[in-house]
Amino acid sequence: MGSGTEHEDRFRRVYAVNFEALLAYAMRRVDQPDDAADVVAETFLIAWRRSRDMPPEAEVRLWLYGVARRVLANHHRAGTRRERLGERLRQRLRNGVAVDPGSQVPERLTVRAALARLGELDREVLTLTCWEGLEPREAAAVLQVSPTVVRTRLSRARARMRNLVGDDLGPPGHVLDVMTVRTSEEGR
Structure with a gap:
């Protein structure tokens, strides 16, 4: 040109x-x-x-x-x-107007403190899948790692969160529910 x-x-x-x-x-x-x-x-x-x-x-x-x-x-x-x-x-x-958001503050603080104790990649894998709702393969694309790495890190991060937070926040396996605000539709 x-x-x-x-x-x-x-x-x-x-x-x-x-x-x-x-x-x-x-x-x-x-x-x-x-x-x-x-x-x-x-x-x-x-x-x-x-x-x-x-x-x-x-x-x-x-x-x-x-x-x-x-x-x-x-x-x-x-x-x-x-x-x-x-x-x-x-x-x-x-x-959600009827829900008092203050009632979940202690649980949220506990979860955030536990998240802070995870390694950066484990924390990112956990938050991308729990907060953003991404599938492990989608989180892998965001993080530019293999889906296998994400699945391994996710499993380890969930186990570590259960150890750090305990079962005080609800039934086993649902400890991460307090990381998001549930609507009536999501609160199944």
Whole structure:
């Protein structure tokens, strides 16, 4: 494509010529002007990163629309996820109002103190599986270790937690339940 300056000059031209058209495109597809601005900014960021793939200027607007379309799809998916999460949180709050969160404080402090005594990898394996609800293979991907390592560490960490905390917090095998706030749905 030529020197860095030529590359920057071309990008500036593409930006100047196409900004308003892309903004109008985004404005017609989102509810809030701020969201349209975010879509356009993300589109041009991707265009900058992939500018070596940009077609000739006569075709670049269509290419930018394609990029913007994918950015909008991600934006809409994220918005849907946020709405679902917000509704789940509102439902949890409505269902959990009768529970006194203070009643679990001593147990939570005990569990946190026991967690602090575990090695870093054991603690991370345990919290990723218990708090985040990840499967051992998913935790392995996050930690960049093998699933076998995660399963071994998880078994050892659970046994160590039972030894550190004891069975005072509930039936054996359920000592980690106090690490999360239970809703009526989860309190099976």
